[in-house]
Amino acid sequence: MNTILTVEHVKKIYGSKENQTKALDDISFDVEEGEFIGIMGVSGSGKTTLLNCISTIDTVTSGLIEIDGSDITKLKGNKLSDFRREKLGFIFQQFNLLDTLTAYDNIALALSILKVSVKEIDARIRQVAELLNIKEVLEKYPYEMSGGQQQRVAAARAIITNPALILADEPTGALDSKSAKMLLNQLTELNDNQNATIMMVTHDSFSASYCKRILFIKDGRIFHELRKETNTRNEFYQKILSVVAKLGGEDDNEA
Ligand code: ADP
Numbered sequence: 322m323n324t325i326l327t328v329e330h331v332k333k334i335y336g337s338k339e340n341q342t343k344a345l346d347d348i349s350f351d352v353e354e355g356e357f358i359g360i361m362g363v364s365g366s367g368k369t370t371l372l373n374c375i376s377t378i379d380t381v382t383s384g385l386i387e388i389d390g391s392d393i394t395k396l397k398g399n400k401l402s403d404f405r406r407e408k409l410g411f412i413f414q415q416f417n418l419l420d421t422l423t424a425y426d427n428i429a430l431a432l433s434i435l436k437v438s439v440k441e442i443d444a445r446i447r448q449v450a451e452l453l454n455i456k457e458v459l460e461k462y463p464y465e466m467s468g469g470q471q472q473r474v475a476a477a478r479a480i481i482t483n484p485a486l487i488l489a490d491e492p493t494g495a496l497d498s499k500s501a502k503m504l505l506n507q508l509t510e511l512n513d514n515q516n517a518t519i520m521m522v523t524h525d526s527f528s529a530s531y532c533k534r535i536l537f538i539k540d541g542r543i544f545h546e547l548r549k550e551t552n553t554r555n556e557f558y559q560k561i562l563s564v565v566a567k568l569g570g571e572d573d574n575e576a
Contacts, residue, residue, distance in 0.1 A: 322353045322354060322355075323353065323354040324351050324352070324353055324354070324387075325352050325353065325354050325356075325388065325389055325485050325486055325518045326351065326352035326375065326386075326387070326388055326486060326518075326520070327351050327385065327386070327387040328348055328349055328350050328351075328371075328375070328384070328385075328386055329349050329384055329385040329386075329387075330347055330348075330349055330383070330384040330385070331345050331347070331348045331349070331371075331374065331381050331383070331384030331385070331386060332345055332346060332347055332348075332381065332382045332383045332384055333345035333367075333370050333374060333379070333381055333382050333541075334382045343540075343541050344367045344370040344541050345367050345370055345371060345374070345381070345541045346367075346540065346541035346542050347384075347542065348367075348371065348384075348538075348541070348542065348543060349384075349543075350536060350543065352486070352518060352520060353518075354516065354518055355512065355516045355517075355518055356512075356518055356519070356533060356534060357508070357509065357512040357518075357519045357521070357531070357532045357533045357534075358519070358520050358521070358532055358533070358534045358535070358536065359520075359521050359522075359523060359528075359529040359532035359534070359535040359536070360372070360520065360521070360522045360523070360535075360536050360538060361522075361523060361524065361526075361529055361535055361536070361537050361538070361561070361564075361565065361568075362524070362537055362538035362539055362544070362568065363524070363539070363568060363569065364524070366538045366539050366540065366541070367538050367540070367541040368522045368524075368538055369490070369522070370541075371522075371538065372488060372490055372520075372522050374386060375388070375393075375486075375488065375520070376405070376409060376411065376488050377393050377396070377401055377404065377405050377409070380394065381394055388404075388408055388409070388485060388486060389408055389485040389486070391404060391408075406431075406434060406435060406482070407435065407482065407484075408484055408485045408486065409484050409485070409486055409487075409488060410478075410479030410480055410482060410484035410486070410487040410488070411479055411487075411488055411489075411490075412472070412475050412476055412479050412487065412488070412489040412490070412492045413475070413490050413491075413492070414490055414491040414492065414494040414495050415495060416463070416468070416471045416472055416474075416475045416495070417475065418463045418471055418474060418475060418478075419463075420462065420463050420464065421462075422462070423459065423460050423461060423462055424455060424458050424459050424460070424461055424462075424463075424466065424470075424474040424477075425446060425459040425460060427463075427474060427475075427478055428446050428449070428450075428474065428477045428478045428481055429442050429446060430478075431478050431479075431481055431482050432445065432481055432482060435482060445481055446459070446477075446481065449477045449480060449481050450477065452477075452507070452510070452511070452515075453473045453474075453476055453477050453507055454473065454503075454507070455470060455473045455474055455477060458470050458474065467500065468495055468496050468497070468500055469496055469497070469499070469500025469501075469503055469504065472492060472493075472495075472496060472500065472504050473503075473504060473507065476492075476504065476507065476508070476511075480511060480515070480517060485518065486518050486519075486520060487511075487517055487518065487519045487520070488520050488522075489508070489519060489520070489521040489522070490521075490522050491522060491523055491524070491525075492504060492508075492521065492523075492528075493505065493523070493525065493528045494523075494525075501527075501528065505528060505531040506531075508521070508531065509531050512533075526558060526561045526562050526565055527558060529558075529561050530554050530555070530557045530558035530561055531554065532549065533548065533549045534546065534547065534548045534549065535547045535561060535564075537564055537565075537568060539568060544568065545564050545567075545568075547560055547561060547564060
């Protein structure tokens with residue numbers, strides 16, 4: 322199997338010598354191609370820091386992060402921004418679509434930056450719109466769409482470049498439960514049918530139950546790991562809830 326992400330002995334320390342916060346304290350794990358992995362932990366446990374380091378937005382204090390064979394801790398300037406555009410797809414809690422562009426143009430932008438031809442862009446958008454059920458909103462502006470539709474457009478934008486790794490940060494956080502379920506089902510489909518590799522940060526056990534593996538983080542360290550294996554989604558959800566209870570976590574959702 323192909324390893325897409327390697328995180329090895331990663332530490333991230335914020336602050337000055339006198340006032341240090343160890344946000345990540347020697348974290349190591351691998352993600353294989355085609356995994357759908359969830360990162361859980363209470364507020365302040367280090368989830369955002371980990372995601373920011375993997376997404377090249379922040380830098381590690383020590384350790385190695387390899388994505389699709391490249392050590393991203395060594396990339397700088399244009400090489401780093403090219404890498405981010407070509408290899409990573411992002412889905413954020415607040416969608417982050419450009420208000421002045423239609424759904425179609427928001428999605429197309431990710432490809433035109435990569436200098437893909439107009440014809441190829443159109444073909445790929447039609448295909449991905451079918452997959453994510455957004456055909457009827459392609460000519461609409463973000464303010465004309467529901468939150469669920471906006472997030473599916475954002476997901477289309479994230480996957481259209483065929484990134485090595487899709488990073489989702491609380492992607493259901495701003496959605497009602499019906500739209501959240503729809504998005505989670507579609508992420509599952511992308512993972513199952515397109516072999517997309519997805520890493521999702523969430524504090525929500527219900528969303529996490531759609532993943533195939535969960536890493537629980539506490540005080541910047543890996544506290545526990547759960548694999549779905551042959552469990553049904555609901556069985557997996559119950560297991561996640563019991564680990565979250567051990568973590569003393571916040572959980573504000575019901576299945
Ligand atoms: P989570 O996403 O799980 O809520 P974070 O990664 O945001 O956790 O934070 C982990 C720890 O690092 C917390 O103690 C937080 O206060 C600290 N931290 C995060 N970002 C910074 C920063 N820019 N400067 C100083 N401390 C930070």
